[in-house]
Amino acid sequence: MKLHIFFLHTIRGVEDLFNSLSRELIHGDFDTSHIVDESLIRRILARGGLEKDTRRRFCENVIAAEEAGADIIQVSCSTVTPAVALAGQFVDIPVLSADEAMVQSAVEGYKKIGVIATNPATLAPSTELVRTVARREGRDVEVDPVLCEGSYEALLWGDKEKHDNIVLDHLRRLMERVEVVVLAQASMTRIADILGGDFPVLSSPRPAVEELARRVEVLRNSGGTK
Numbered sequence: 031m032k033l034h035i036f037f038l039h040t041i042r043g044v045e046d047l048f049n050s051l052s053r054e055l056i057h058g059d060f061d062t063s064h065i066v067d068e069s070l071i072r073r074i075l076a077r078g079g080l081e082k083d084t085r086r087r088f089c090e091n092v093i094a095a096e097e098a099g100a101d102i103i104q105v106s107c108s109t110v111t112p113a114v115a116l117a118g119q120f121v122d123i124p125v126l127s128a129d130e131a132m133v134q135s136a137v138e139g140y141k142k143i144g145v146i147a148t149n150p151a152t153l154a155p156s157t158e159l160v161r162t163v164a165r166r167e168g169r170d171v172e173v174d175p176v177l178c179e180g181s182y183e184a185l186l187w188g189d190k191e192k193h194d195n196i197v198l199d200h201l202r203r204l205m206e207r208v209e210v211v212v213l214a215q216a217s218m219t220r221i222a223d224i225l226g227g228d229f230p231v232l233s234s235p236r237p238a239v240e241e242l243a244r245r246v247e248v249l250r251n252s253g254g255t256k
Contacts, residue, residue, distance in 0.1 A: 031250055032059040036100035037066060038091055038109040040071040041186070043227055044216050044235070048106060051239040056246055063098065065091050068186075074109055074151040075182070085113045092125055093118040101249060102126070104242045107218045108234065109152040111159060124245055129159060131237035132212060137164045140210040140230070144174045146201055147214035148182035148193065156214040168211070176204050185217060197221050205229050 037048050037058075045064045052062055056117035070091075073084045086236075088110050095103050105114055108129045118125040133156075143160055147153040147163055147241050157175040164171040197218060204211055210230040213219065219233040 031219040031253070032061065033101040033246055033249060034061045034063065034099050035246070036095040036098070036103045037062065037064045037173055038068045038088075038095065038103055038105045038107075039216075040068050040074075040110065041068055041217055044106055044219075047216070047235055048239065051235055052242075055236075055239050056243040058246075058249055058250065060246065063095075063100070065095055070111060071107065071149070072186075075149065078243065080110065080112055083173035085116060088113045089117045089120055089190065090256055093120055102240060102242070102245060104128075106235070106238070108147075108156050108159075108214050108216075109149055112155050124249070126238065126242055126245065128189070128216060128238055129156065129212075129214070129234045130163065131241040132232050132234045133159050133163045134167075135158065135237060136166055136210055136212050137169045139155075141170065141210075141230070142172045142174065142208040142210075144176065144204040144211040145214055146176045146178065146199060146204055146211055146218070148178045148185065148218060149215060150177055150179075150182075152214045153177050156212070162207070172208075174204065174208050176200050194221060194224060198225065199212055201225065204233075 103125045105128050111127045145157050153175050157173055161172050177198045178197045181193045184192040212232045213233040216235050219235055222231040
């Protein structure tokens with residue numbers, strides 16, 4: 031059966047990345063659509079967190095995707111991860127978070143885990159997610175969170191070079207203290223490619239779409255029911 035996958039983003043510029051990963055990793059016939067709502071991240075930045083009205087708007091986007099024909103929704107932004115379970119209560123289709131698959135990989139393989147974020151509202155929930163998954167898996171980990179101040183604002187204004195330079199500077203210093211670095215946002219994925227080398231730097235899009243592919247297969251085998 032042909033499934034319709036919706037991606038929900040809070041910033042433009044990552045649609046092609048998720049389309050490419052979907053073509054590579056998801057088998058069978060499917061369509062993809064994207065909802066980009068930058069008002070979510072701007073509200074979160076302005077208010078320093080994921081407040082009630084922002085959670086409501088995120089849920090409205092999830093509901094709109096289902097009404098538009100989505101069979102499954104993949105969220106790409108880690109900042110809204112705390113609202114994913116809430117949004118899932120309003121729809122009858124799976125809603126997948128951006129970062130849990132990546133974090134699972136980190137806690138299974140490493141003890142000293144760095145978490146690096148460009149958005150201050152993302153750092154705390156991403157760090158807490160690492161600790162939550164570690165507790166769930168019975169792993170003893172040390173988490174070292176780092177905020178790249180000024181980089182996210184640069185990206186929102188279209189200055190990718192400034193964004194990348196700020197992130198690379200913080201990333202190189204963090205790598206001296208930890209065994210693995212978790213990139214807290216999909217918008218940081220290309221930084222790992224710029225850096226190169228053998229040090230493990232994990233980003234969320236690939237593990238997220240790998241898990242999405244698994245869930246798509248489950249949906250096909252179940253006839254499209256949740």
